[in-house]
Amino acid sequence: MEKGSVGKDLLEKLIFMGKNERVVEIGEVRFTMSSLTEKQNRTLLEKIFGLSEAERLAQSKGIAVASSILKINEFDLETVIGGIEEGETPFDKKIALISKMQFSIVNKLYEAFESINSNVDTGEATENLKNS
Numbered sequence: 001m002e003k004g005s006v007g008k009d010l011l012e013k014l015i016f017m018g019k020n021e022r023v024v025e026i027g028e029v030r031f032t033m034s035s036l037t038e039k040q041n042r043t044l045l046e047k048i049f050g051l052s053e054a055e056r057l058a059q060s061k062g063i064a065v066a067s068s069i070l071k072i073n074e075f076d077l078e079t080v081i082g083g084i085e086e087g088e089t090p091f092d093k094k095i096a097l098i099s100k101m102q103f104s105i106v107n108k109l110y111e112a113f114e115s116i117n118s119n120v121d122t123g124e125a126t127e128n129l130k131n132s
Contacts, residue, residue: 020116021070026105032071033109035116040067043091059099061110066094068113 020035036044044067048060072080077094086096098106 020119022112022116024109024112026108030071030073031069031109031112033065033068033112033116034070036067043067047091047095059095062098062101062106063095064113065106065109066091066098068116069094069098069109 022033024031024033044064047063048056051059069077071077077097078090081090081093081097084093084096087093
């Protein structure tokens, strides 16, 4: 085994260790959500702390959910937000989409967001690496 491949294997293990994904089904819609990387979490916090206190209280759950959703049904979220005109960046467009959804749905998705970002499942990451 080459030294470079050992380093690559370790790097991949470190990057994917603790990564969680969950499919949340609400009615006939499947939302695929993922835990956040450190970089995604930093972007989330920058967005939230850039808001006024009132906006922070009202929008923090939606921003968190927008950070975590990967797919809606079989469509990547980037495809879904393609028709959204609000927002300058793809992340802003994701937030705009979530802000138009019903409060009860956002709350259910936020519960899943909290769960996948607080529970560390190193076994799942190891299995994902073995299968890839």
